[in-house]
Amino acid sequence: MTTHAAPQLPCAEGEFRQQFSSTRRGARLARQLALYQLSTWGIPHTMAVFDAAEIVVGELVANAVTHGCVAGRDFEVWMRLRSGTLRIEVSDTRTERRPPGPGTLTPPRELAETGRGLMLVEALADRWSVRDRIPIGKTVRAELDLPLPPVRPRVRS
Numbered sequence: 001m002t003t004h005a006a007p008q009l010p011c012a013e014g015e016f017r018q019q020f021s022s023t024r025r026g027a028r029l030a031r032q033l034a035l036y037q038l039s040t041w042g043i044p045h046t047m048a049v050f051d052a053a054e055i056v057v058g059e060l061v062a063n064a065v066t067h068g069c070v071a072g073r074d075f076e077v078w079m080r081l082r083s084g085t086l087r088i089e090v091s092d093t094r095t096e097r098r099p100p101g102p103g104t105l106t107p108p109r110e111l112a113e114t115g116r117g118l119m120l121v122e123a124l125a126d127r128w129s130v131r132d133r134i135p136i137g138k139t140v141r142a143e144l145d146l147p148l149p150p151v152r153p154r155v156r157s
Helices: 024-040 048-066 117-124
Strands: 014-019 073-084 085-092 127-134 138-145
Touching: 014 024, 024 048, 024 073, 048 073, 048 117, 048 138, 073 117, 117 138
Parallel strands: none
Antiparallel strands: 014 073, 073 085, 085 138, 127 138
């Protein structure tokens, strides 16, 4: 009989920070490096939290390139794994266009081709927010709670 063990969760803590060009190529590279970092931290690609992080990073970097782009300025991705929480932050330098915060999103029209990215972030993240970035711009932060490892019952002899 074959039994499948539950995926081992990361016990390490870590941080990843990188600036990228505000281009489609920069967004693609940001997604790829973020996924590589998750794997390096020991988050298996078979876990739901890996899939959620992939979508959240993809949506936030796409928004930074599409809506937060200022010619000649980069966007930044910062991820931190600590105490069972994965924090993802994407910052851009555009100040005049700020997305609404959690709980205030307006659904797009039925046949609209855009406008669902932050709704996905809101659905997948355990917490998210929009903050002013110092000295200029904004930061969208999303946090994903990693599942706790299974508790093994003590066997009394």
